[in-house]
Every structure is written in structure tokens, then in C-alpha cells.
Amino acid sequence: MADDDGRSPEDDFQELLRQLFGAEGGRLDPEQLSQLSGLGIDPAMMQTVMRHLQDAFKDGQDGGISWEMAERQALHIANQSDLGVTSGQRGDVDQAFSLATLWLSEATAISDLASPPRAITRGDWVSATLPVWQELAEPVATSIADALTTALGEQAPDDMQELVQGAGRIMRTVGGSLFASQLGQVVGQLSTTVVSGGDVGIPLMPAGDAVILPQNFADFGRDLEIAEDQLALYVATRELAHARLFRHAKWLRLHVIAQITDFARGVRVDTEALEELASRFDPSQPEELRAALESGALLPARTPAQTAALTRLENLLATIEGWVDVVTEDATSRLPSAPRVAEAVRRRRAVGGPAEKALASLVGLELRPRRMREAAAMWRAVTDAVGMAARDALWDYPDLMPTSDDIDDPAGLIARLEARSRGEEPPRDAMDEAIEALLRDVGERPEGGEAPGPDDPRPV
Template sequence: MSNFGFGFNNSGDDSDDERRGNNNEGNNNNDGSGNNGAGGPGNFGGGPFGFLFGGPGGTGSGMSSGNLGDLINQFGSMLSGFGTDMNSGDGETVNYSMAERIARQNIGQAAGPKSEDTQAVAESVRLAELWLDEATTLPAGATGSVAFGPTQWLEETMPTWKRIITPLAEKLGDASLSAMPEEMRGQLGPVESIMKQVNSMNFGAQLGNTLGELAKGVVLSTQWGMPLATGRTAAIATAHLDELSKKLGAGNRETLIYLAAREAAHHRLFQHVPWLTERLILDVEEFAAGLTIDTSKLDEAAREFNPEMMNDPAAMQEMMNRFQSQEIQPEVVSSNAHARQRLETSLSLVEGWVDYVVGSALGSRVPEAAMIGAAWQSFRTNGSPAMDNLTKTLGISLSAPKAAEAAELWRRLEEAVGTEKRDAIWDHADFLPVAEDLDNPAAFIGHVTFDADEMKDFNPISEIERLERELNQDNSGEDDRQIGSAGDDENEGDNKDGE
């Protein structure tokens, strides 16, 4: 993996992918599924519950006979099929080694950039930066550009995915155990630690499939309004340019310029609003802190559980089979739902700002800009099945549900106070619009306009001089009062002597 973000590894992307794939061929089935991980490609829906109910990626279907001791031994034998993956997670809640390996297998021989693509991306980014200079006061944030492939995207974004996924998976892993009936938890004993390992592998397998699917379809390093890759390189995936151009209804050159403008605009925002990235990640972590699992359907189904079943694997298997045929999958909820709303609002503000700024920069120069922008909004809204599965399981979305409303707010704000004051809203998190402002921007714009009018004639030097004069007058008055008080004391002393 590059230590400097995108841009230093592109020329050997395909050959490196092939070598890595060859190195891993001997372990293709170590996840025990025979299908590159739980749930099939792109399925992140099994969560931590597959172990319990034998669902996608689960293991319940392998237990069918013997007493509890035999059950544990059989379970241990079954786990031996996982090979080194059982020990590759280093106690992590998510087995990221497995996730990355399965993602690479999922990517396979997906097309990477052509040799001439990086030059085309560089020219498009340079042109977009010139036009963006007229649409925003934020200076250029990208220091380089590159055409990237799926494997490079996976490598560069994996550290950020770990920051996003780990706190969510930790809470879900704990909740998956606590969601079991109390009688069953009391009987777990030595199986509990093994279950945690299986949960880690299950998460890793499903995450690997999801990231592999995302990698094959991603077109920008900032596609979801968050800088998933570190560094300051504008990165565009050019392998699907033909397909994306058809979806956007434009030519390849116009589409590439539009993508370059979006990528460059994101970099301007994230490089010059340094608190923004951390705020987005912290919103995810705060949401995760309040995660619980709604097990009402599971509790209802588990009422038939009898502790004596633990000594009758056939009865246990029959109950699990019944569970599989019912819609009892627990639902992820969070007591910190406000954190999810704040994250979605922040992502909407980011995407809305980029939509409007890019539209302003390209509007008079690229005739198809408005059409491409509208098509992009549809493309973004429809999302991808892999991201939808990730959202369903983790309970949090990286979508920007009110990007259109945010773009309209930024447009109206610019008309009211100008480009400079519009962009100054990003100076501090407390200045940003909140969720209610996106539905009713008039009050927010009126407040900003009022503040701008109040500050229009404000002269900080004159204000300081005025305060100094007032302070001097107060001190002078205090001195006069002290002198008068001293004179009064003197006269009082003379009167006493006369008496």
C-alpha cells in the first residue's frame, strides 16, 4: 500500500493484483463457505447472527447429533475447515485479514486504468481547478491526480473503513450474544469465545464481499461525501467511464471533466475545513455507542426454548430450522439516532455544496453540465446493492438524503451574502445549517444576512479605541471618587479633633 495516498502505485496496478491473487489461490476456500465468504458477493446481511441460526455464512446446520460435549467437539471439527483464518484476526471484532483477502478475490481481474488514463485525468483536474477558482473562495486542495483501479481503491481506503466499521461491529458483536435467551447464554461455557471468533470471521467475510463489490463500481475516491482515502490526490476510476457516460447521458470527455470537478471540489472542502473529516467519523462512533438490537421477534420465537434441548442436538437443530423459516432477524437500532441524523445532514451539506459549486463552475463552459448533474443525483440516490446491504446491517447510511435541498440552500445563501460569506459558513461546525434548516432555509439565510448587515460597518480598530476610551473614563471617574472619599475622611477627622 502506498504511504502517500493515491498516485504512486498506478502503473503496476493490474500486475500487482494478479500477483496478489496468485499468492492467495491456495487459500481461496479458507473461509469455509466455498463461496468466498458468507452470504455471497455483496451480502452483508448475515451480521453476527449467522452462527446462531445457520443463515448465510452461519454454521448451525452442521450440528445434528450427540450430547453437549459431542456438540462442542463437532463444532470444533467444523471450525477446522476455516484453516488459518481462525487465528488471523488477532482478537479483532472484525477479521480484517479475511475481509481484505475476500475483497481481492471478489475483485478478481476487474479492469484497471489504461496507461494513458492518468494523463487524461491530470488534464481534466487542471482544467476543473481553473474553473472552480471562480466558483469558490476555497483554494485548490489536491496536489496531484491519478487514475485508479479497484484493488488500489481497496488498499487506500481500508484504514478508514476500519475506523468506520470497528465501533459498529464491536457493539453488534456484544449485542448478538446478549440477544440470546438467558437460559442459552448460561449454557454456552467454552463455546462463547469460539462464537466471538466466528462472529469476527463472519463480519470479515461479509465485509470483504461488500468492499469487493464497492471497489468494482466506485468512480471517485470521495464518492460518498467522505474522504475514505488519505492524502491529497484527486483519484478517478476510468475503467467504467464508458458505462458511466451512458448513464449520465454525456460523452466520455464531458463525464471525465465533471468527475474531475467533483473530486477537486471535495478536496478543496476537506483540506481547508480540517475539522470536517473527524466530525463525520465521530458521528459514526457516537451512533455506534448507542447501538442495541431489537430482538422482539427473536424473543417471541425463543419462548419455546427449553434448557434440556442443549442435551438434545436433534431438538436444537429442529428449532434452528424453524427459526430459519421465520422472519426473526434482529434489527439494529441506536439510542443515539441524533448522531445518524447529524451524519446524514453533514453528508448532505457536503454533497449539496459540491453539487452547486461544480454546477456553477461548469455551467457556462460545458453545455451538458446541468443534465449531467441531474443524472449524477439520480445515480447517487440509487446507490449500489452492496452499500444498501452495508447500511441495512449496520443501521447507518453514508448517503446524502437531502443533497438537493442543501444545494438549494447554498445557492440562495450565495445570492443573499455572496460567495465569500457563503464559504465562510464552513469556518466552524457551529455555523453550519442543521437538519431543520434544509427543510426551511429562509430562517437560516435570514440569520446569516442579519449578521452580515450588522458586521458590514464594523471596524475592529475603531471598536478597540472606543472600548479603551470608555475604560479610561471609568478609571478616571473611579480616581475622582477615591480622591473625594479621601477628602471626606480628612474633614471627618478634623471635625473629631475639634470636638
């Protein structure tokens, strides 16, 4: 229905969008907002959208994602409850790391770190790890931004398509900014629970950095009824083993992150769920939207390709965690409470540790190290059979690392290692023979010639 000026509510809305997207920093007129009720649009919701758009103009001029927003959110949460590191805590952590370094020299052939381990605050952890969280989350952030842009284009009337196309850049920025805000909340909350740099099982800290967060360490040990010095020694030993491994196997960090991002690139937003939620969203009661974002309800079920990628990632992380478990167990064998601490760490991971909760809400990736015990059993069998030097040499190159088949049947891996130690050639498979035949064929061809035919007297 048209008003006294002959303008319909649709005309008012179209004019509002022109003002909104036609000039940078355009402001919404409250009177125009009230007129949107003719379209069934909640003005309060539109004001919320406008605030996000204004943030987008400030933080994402190029239509990209405002990762600065994520950092601000995370640091705000971390610093709210960050008590800092006292000189006493720093001294206790340094002492634990010093003794753990000596113990590890007897349990692994992988060399010590180049930089000294240290105690850090929650805010320090956020600043150090956020670049990795950004890399892991960016594929999904892009997917969400694309979904918002697509939904806008599909729902807009035909006569507004040109206008909608012009708004695409800003809508991508809004979607990315909303996701960045969620990322910041997750990382900020995570900073209040992680005990060490390797606590979440993925390489978040720069390679070769070993750290403990004393404030979170105190929270972790409060109900375990274990002497604090023994708990600190175990945690320090495990952290150093994790950091040493990723410093030694320089390819491993990229390998893990690449597998996670490969999975994340396959994530697509459930646009039907997004539209259904938006249709009943009440800005004055945002709990439902927050719960949907945190639970991953807007992410559809995994595809077969994603399931396969997840299986590969689980095997990789289990292989890493299993090695760390065995090395830590050997290094802390003289620590009376070591078995109890190890079991507490395993239970914490099995029921859903920090990494699982964070990645599940960000990229729909649930990390349950279901094969960690099997992988640890494999590493134990390898250690007993060939010793720690031959065991640790498996991390020298990517193609030497144990596979999921080796976790299932360590005997085959042990047989290969024992044969290698005797100077014997490893068993040849059909692929090896085919490659050798191909190389021999190429080497015996005359320059510019062709491969010999079946009646050619030359050897094939």
C-alpha cells in the same frame, strides 16, 4: 440415552467442547461428529463452525476481529474484475483534472490540493478506503460478537457454564471474523461501482486525495449518451471540490465519522432473530443467512436516540453535498452537458447510492440525502447574497457551519453574514448574555471570595 460405555450424547458433546476449547488448534474427530446426531446437532454445521474457529486461531489470537480477512475478501473481489489503468485512461483523467482545477479557481475561494489528483484501480480504492470502513463498522462488529457470546451463555446447560465462559474469547473472534468477511464482500462489491473518491458522500479517501476509477467511470457513462470528455470534466470537477473541502476544513472529516460511529455504537443485534435463523439454518443452503446479513434483518428497529443521530448526520451530509453541488455547478457553467450530468448524479444518489447500500448492510444506517436539494438551494442563496468568499469562510470553523435551521430558513444566515460584512455585531441571544454575565461576575469577585449577595453594594 447412554451408550455401551455409559456415556450420554451430552457427555460426548461436553468432551468435544473441552477438546475444542481446551487446546489451541484442536481437531474434531469425525466419529465424534457423527455422535452429535443424538443431540439433534448437524455435524455439517459443526464442521463449518470448526473452520471458522480455525480461522479465528490463525487470524485473531487476541480475541479481536480479523480485519485482514476483510481486506483479503475485498481485494479478491476487486482484483477479479480489475482491468487496471491504461496509459490512455490515465492521460484522459489527468487532462480532465487539469482543466477542472482551472475552473474551480473561479468558483471557490478554497485553495487547491497539495497532492495531484490521479486515476486508480479498484484494488487501490479498496486499500485506501478500508481503514475508514473498518472504523465505521467496528462498533457493530463488536455488537454481533457480544450477541454470539451472550447467546451461547444463555443456551448452555448450567453444568457447562464454566466451559462456555472459557470459550467466550473464541466466540467473540468467530463473530468478529464472520462480520469482517461480510465487510470485505461489501467493500469489494462497492469497488466495482464507485466512480470517484467522494462518490459515496463520506470521506473515505485520505484528506486531500482526489481520484477517479476509469473502469467504473466508463460503466457509469455508458448509457447516459453524454460525450465522454464532458462527463469526465464534470466528474473531475466534483471530485476536486469534495477533496478541497475536506482538506480545507480539517475538522470536518472527524466530525462526519464521529457522527456515523455514534449511530453505530447504538446498534444492537436482534438475538431472537439470530437464534430463530440459527435453528433452521442449513449449511448446504446458506442463501438465507447471506440474505439476512446483507439485508440487515438481524438488526432491530432504530431507537429514538438513533433516529435523532441519523437526522443530524443526514443534515450534515446534505450540507456538504449541497455545497459541492453549487460549486460544481458554477465551475462547469460553460459545459453544455453539465445540467444533464448533475441530474444523473442526483438521481443515482436519491434512489440509493453505493454508500446507502453498504452502510445499510453493515450498520443498519440508510443514507438518503433527502435534504440535499434544500441544502443546495441554501448555498445558492448565500452565494448570490454575499459572494463565494464569505460563503466558503463558513467552513473555517465548526461553529460557523450552517445548521439545519439555516437549511430551512437561509434568510437568517444571510442576515448574519451581511451584518458581519458591515462590521456589525451579530444579534445576541439569551445564552450569550448569560455567559457574559457569568464571566463578569467571576472577574469582579475578590480572590477567594464569593459572589456578591442581593444586599451587597458591589455590582453583580
